[in-house]
Amino acid sequence: MNRKPAFDAEDSATDAAARAGWLYYVGRLTQDQIAAELGVSRQRAQRLVSKAMSEGLIHVRLEHRIARCLALEAALKQRHGLRMVRVAPSPGPGADPTHGLAPVAAEVMERFLRQPDPLIIALGTGRALRATVEELPKMTCEQHKLVSLVGNIAPDGTASNYDVIMRMADTVRAPHYPMPLPVIIDDEEIRRMFYSLPQLKIVARLADQADVTFVGVGHMSESAPIYVDGFISDRDLREQRALGAVGEIVTSCFDAEGRYIEEGLARRVGGLRAGGKPCGEVIGIAAGPDKVVPLRAALKGGLLNGLVTGEDTAEALLESPE
Amino acid sequence: MNRKPAFDAEDSATDAAARAGWLYYVGRLTQDQIAAELGVSRQRAQRLVSKAMSEGLIHVRLEHRIARCLALEAALKQRHGLRMVRVAPSPGPGADPTHGLAPVAAEVMERFLRQPDPLIIALGTGRALRATVEELPKMTCEQHKLVSLVGNIAPDGTASNYDVIMRMADTVRAPHYPMPLPVIIDDEEIRRMFYSLPQLKIVARLADQADVTFVGVGHMSESAPIYVDGFISDRDLREQRALGAVGEIVTSCFDAEGRYIEEGLARRVGGLRAGGKPCGEVIGIAAGPDKVVPLRAALKGGLLNGLVTGEDTAEALLESPE
């Protein structure tokens, strides 16, 4: 009764791997120390540790409320081929689901702003974006250019309340290019005239080359901000919904497949679409139950390649089949 | 409403640490990759990972039946200041509690045998040791010396069945020094004569310099092997128990505090005590419910500095207070 046959050699190899893995991950020993402890060469110790990992003997888990968020980020990133996803922890039941989103989004934005090389940063509009910009710290970013994708003149002639570019430029001290035209331009002639203005062409060209674009994602229900705030009419809303619109990004509506709807309203929008530059980042910032449907569509259609959202929203997005 | 005050800076630092730790341990990214991902310097990434660890955000657990054994080993090692502890997985309820002990002990023994530098290896006796030796593979260890600590002549004049040294020497091809004298020598004159034999002096000197000693640990109940196998008489057993004996190592009895009992039987033992050389390893091999009391005493008295035992026994040893 000497050496056992192969059937338990496997077992004893796994035992040794477990032992090595334990010493490495739990005991925090170096592989040299493990080698000494087990009386084997360092290479063998390294192979055992690696085996312990690859055989799944070692389980690592993160004890932190954002652990779930990180998992959601990874899942969303993978499912939709996104470049960047950030999921803000849920604020808890009952609270505003967008609470906590802005600081996280601001962190993302700040990272771009901290780049020393000049960037062209395009901005949409909306509550989420506005809140994000308000979370930015004062800084000096004269190397970048901020470009608005959307007209800053509301239907009533005032500057739009949700025009974020001025505020942002103010906080981060960057050259900025608002789009001096109405959000919606009913007369096609006038619209063409606006677009032919030289300064608008400059803005359009810049926006087209944006390295990164931050946009909100709106929904198209009766309480759609774009409608409630008077940017589009009741008729427009019904028309777009009839055409299949489930959401909008800088007033461009898209259907459940994430395809922009070219008919109707699209012809009267005073602004540009996000994502002109193919290799630029287009980051959507949105959270809340209302945003699940439009976000799902936008992701499906590849309208975004980056996303900042909330835990519950991320979960809902991942619950859909496919 | 710009930068938040310190109260959530702490939180966001922990969040970042959690994120970094997650990327490192779950995502298996290098710190450089994490630095790029988070847009910080590598040093910062390393600090975040380290913070995640030190704040206990990362929990590692080993998914393997020996995980518990490893934890028990660490606990025993620490509690009793032992140099080496191995705990064999429990064979399951109902099975022989010593099952599985021998292969583990043999692994330990083999490690010493594989040493290229010459070692003096002292051996006790007993079932556990015998079983251990039988698990050794054939090998050639001419550099080492095997020394017996205990007489190899049973009271009936035969060579003891549990004399392990011959078998071991046979398997590992090492020079060996049995102790050619009875296990118990009733006549003091004869005992002195035996000890004055030159070859016995050689053995005694070797044993005294043993680099490592392997011994079984016996209990002192009515079913004590030392008694059942006829090495000591009923009277001896009662005498030693009356003197407080709770266990024996190579026929030297000790009390609950792990102090050797010098009266009575001790004067008639034909053999040596384990642990002559202060810096040598003295490794006890024993498992089973009967062994808990003697092992606890031996550990308390520092009679052993190494231990190979079973999962259940280790657990029982750790259950005692103090």
Place this chain on the structure above:
DNA sequence: TGGTTGAGTGAGCATATGCCCGCCAGATGG
């Protein structure tokens, strides 16, 4: 207001890690 302090930062370096390569032993097949 101006010094002081202390936490956080990046550079640099010694060490640990992971991986590739040539080697050897034991298994396999002629």
Place this chain on the structure above:
DNA sequence: CCATCTGGCGGGCATATGCTCACTCAACCA
């Protein structure tokens, strides 16, 4: 019985890691 093969082993090297040391910047106190 010998040639071949395969799989594990240690040597060595490029890379990653962790740590120390000045340094900065900003808050705090006098």
